[in-house]
Amino acid sequence: MxxxxxxxxxxxxxxxxxxxxxxxxxxxxxxxxxxxxxxxxxxxxxxxxxxxxxxxxxxxxxxxxxxxxxxxxxxxxxxxxxxxxxxxxxxxxxxxxxxxxxxxxxxxxxxxxxxxxxxxxxxxxxxxxxxxxxxxxxxxxxxxxxxxxxxxxxxxxxxxxxxxxxxxxxxxxxxxxxxxxxxxxxxxxxxxxxxxxxxxxxxxxxxxxxxxxxxxxxxxxxxxxxxxxxxxxxxxxxxxxxxxxxxxxxxxxxxxxxxxxxxxxxxxxxxxxxxxxxxxxxxxxxxxxxxxxxxxHDTALLPALYGIYNTDDFMYNRDTLPPLLTDPIRWKQLIVDRNSAVIIKMDDTKIYMKNHTDTTQQRLTLTHFRDAAMQYHFRYTRIGDSILMLRGITGKDSIRMTLNKKDRKDFLLINRGFHWINEYPFNR
Structure with missing residues (x-):
């Protein structure tokens, strides 16, 4: 060339x-x-x-x-x-x-x-x-x-x-x-x-x-x-x-x-x-x-229930389910993210859902991304900034649960921040 x-x-x-x-x-x-x-x-x-x-x-x-x-x-x-x-x-x-x-x-x-x-x-x-x-x-x-x-x-x-x-x-x-x-x-x-x-x-x-x-x-x-x-x-x-x-x-x-x-x-x-x-x-x-x-970056556009919620109590058809890893029904976590929600079961199986929150009626609707027939309809109650109570149905089954919100800043990746001076490497 x-x-x-x-x-x-x-x-x-x-x-x-x-x-x-x-x-x-x-x-x-x-x-x-x-x-x-x-x-x-x-x-x-x-x-x-x-x-x-x-x-x-x-x-x-x-x-x-x-x-x-x-x-x-x-x-x-x-x-x-x-x-x-x-x-x-x-x-x-x-x-x-x-x-x-x-x-x-x-x-x-x-x-x-x-x-x-x-x-x-x-x-x-x-x-x-x-x-x-x-x-x-x-x-x-x-x-x-x-x-x-x-x-x-x-x-x-x-x-x-x-x-x-x-x-x-x-x-x-x-x-x-x-x-x-x-x-x-x-x-x-x-x-x-x-x-x-x-x-x-x-x-x-x-x-x-x-x-x-x-x-x-x-x-x-x-x-x-x-x-x-x-x-x-x-x-x-x-x-x-x-x-x-x-x-x-x-x-x-x-x-x-x-x-x-x-x-x-x-x-x-x-x-x-x-x-x-x-x-x-x-x-x-x-x-x-x-x-x-x-x-x-507009926080006003975040879902009303935006957060990570750990399940404390879970009642299914009036039966309280203990937190057993083999339980296929009980929820371990509920994550309401910016554009979707995730139900995490006890065996860590993830079910990705669309979420719709009606703040006036205090209703939460979760719909499966691929199977629209799979839905959860809840009424929710918030106690302070950390407790979320859900009661509702999926099909013919009733669900009631109490969840505890985990602060996003509790994660080391988020709260570590930047340091000009490091006496020792902080490599985790």
């Missing part, structure tokens, strides 16, 4: 072929950028996604002999079987197109100008995508703090991705630090004078993200790799400068910013479009992330 954008030096045949292949592949992969960041751009994105899926399904069936139903909506996963098949299609199309390009174009000695346009295109693609990830960390909404349910789960119940999410979500300070690093890479990539620094920071940030995704089984491996790869292409444009400065201890000449076009009107139109696009993306994503952050 060439390392100078302005030097009029002939490229070798392998360099030209590699450039053609990468140029076509990155264009196919990144499309429909930048339209996906513009108003109504989601429709173009949907049409593009549907096209690739339409193309990938017969390839999966006839070439890879995958007859099972493929996941069409990964619900946030970017590493589905279909995604890998689409990458295979993009690589194949890029290879075929590069071969045709090679056979039909024998007069160009280099592609310096085309490479310059590829670099600027990838700068904006990487910068705006990094900003999206940065803003949901600066206003922490990508990760979430350990919930009440999380605090009562055993460490071994967590998935690798769940462990990473709890680790990140525990500290808003660290999440914001990671977001600021991504935002710095974004800002520096938006301007040619600082693109070297932006690509260097962006590559380091995305390398860390990619390794974390690989290490903790986070299904964004493909996308994080491609963002890291885009930063790598930008860095290649400045390979000689990095080699001279960091390795050979040589003087590095200032970069000459050659105008992309000699027409002043076209340049001004480009500046206007750039400014509008950047301001729109920053404003749109910042406002929406701030609203989500405020909503997630």
């Amino acid at each position: 060439p390392t100078g954008l302005s030097a009029d030096i002939s490229w070798s045949k392998p360099n030209k072929f590699i450039f053609r292949f990468i140029w076509i592949y990155t264009l196919l992969y990144t499309f429909p950028f930048p339209f996906n960041f513009l108003p109504f751009g989601q429709y173009i994105t949907q049409w593009t996604d549907q096209f690739w899926k339409w193309l990938a399904l017969p390839v999966a069936r006839h070439l890879f002999h995958i007859t099972d139903n493929l996941t069409l909506q990964g619900r946030g996963s970017g590493d589905t079987s279909l995604d890998y098949i689409i990458i295979f299609i993009l690589l194949t199309m890029a290879l075929v197109a590069a071969l045709i390009w090679t056979l039909t174009d024998r007069k160009h000695n280099h592609y310096n100008t085309l490479f310059r346009y590829q670099v600027v295109y990838l700068r904006y693609y990487t910068a705006l995508n990094l900003f999206v990830y940065a803003i949901v960390k600066i206003f922490p909404t990508q990760f979430w703090e350990p919930s009440l349910i999380d605090l009562t789960r055993s460490f071994g119940e967590l998935s690798p991705m769940g462990l990473l999410w709890k680790f990140m979500g525990y500290s808003e300070a660290y999440v914001r630090f990671a977001g600021i690093a991504e935002a710095l890479a974004c800002i520096f990539l938006l301007f040619r004078n600082t693109e070297r620094l932006g690509a260097l920071i962006g590559f380091g940030v995305m390398l860390n993200v990619f390794v974390m995704n690989m290490s903790y089984d986070v299904p964004v491996k493909l996308f994080s790799f491609h963002l890291m790869f885009a930063c790598g292409i930008i860095l290649i444009a400045h390979f000689n400068a990095f080699l001279h400065f960091f390795i050979q201890n040589k003087t590095v000449l200032s970069q000459q910013n050659i105008p992309y076009t000699s027409r002043k009107t076209t340049r001004n139109a480009g500046y206007i479009f750039k400014t509008i696009l950047i301001l729109y993306v920053i404003t749109n994503y910042s406002i929406s992330s701030h609203i989500r952050y405020r909503k997630n």
Whole structure:
């Protein structure tokens, strides 16, 4: 791959072929950028996604002999079987197109100008995508703090991705630090004078993200790799400068910013479009992330019975059930969390429920997420801040119980806090 954008030096045949292949592949992969960041751009994105899926399904069936139903909506996963098949299609199309390009174009000695346009295109693609990830960390909404349910789960119940999410979500300070690093890479990539620094920071940030995704089984491996790869292409444009400065201890000449076009009107139109696009993306994503952050941290939106409750007395059809670990009926705990509730039986079996609280009538309704016929209807009474009494029915059976609320701050993970001075390591 060439390392100078302005030097009029002939490229070798392998360099030209590699450039053609990468140029076509990155264009196919990144499309429909930048339209996906513009108003109504989601429709173009949907049409593009549907096209690739339409193309990938017969390839999966006839070439890879995958007859099972493929996941069409990964619900946030970017590493589905279909995604890998689409990458295979993009690589194949890029290879075929590069071969045709090679056979039909024998007069160009280099592609310096085309490479310059590829670099600027990838700068904006990487910068705006990094900003999206940065803003949901600066206003922490990508990760979430350990919930009440999380605090009562055993460490071994967590998935690798769940462990990473709890680790990140525990500290808003660290999440914001990671977001600021991504935002710095974004800002520096938006301007040619600082693109070297932006690509260097962006590559380091995305390398860390990619390794974390690989290490903790986070299904964004493909996308994080491609963002890291885009930063790598930008860095290649400045390979000689990095080699001279960091390795050979040589003087590095200032970069000459050659105008992309000699027409002043076209340049001004480009500046206007750039400014509008950047301001729109920053404003749109910042406002929406701030609203989500405020909503997630609004304690007024917490359920009225929010808390962890340990069962003291449990009466089932007028029979008091002792706290036996073999009892399939008696409850051990009731957790009313932000978006759900959990009934924990004596053998630690967890039943996840939807909860609805009517504070006027003092009624609590618990409904199973998958089986709507499984419901508990209670009237509740609170005594002070710690005692909760429930009486109600499930089917034809009556239930009465007294529960004792456990304070969230009783957990060491929550109450330990930060200490400037530690006489001894506090590692539990």
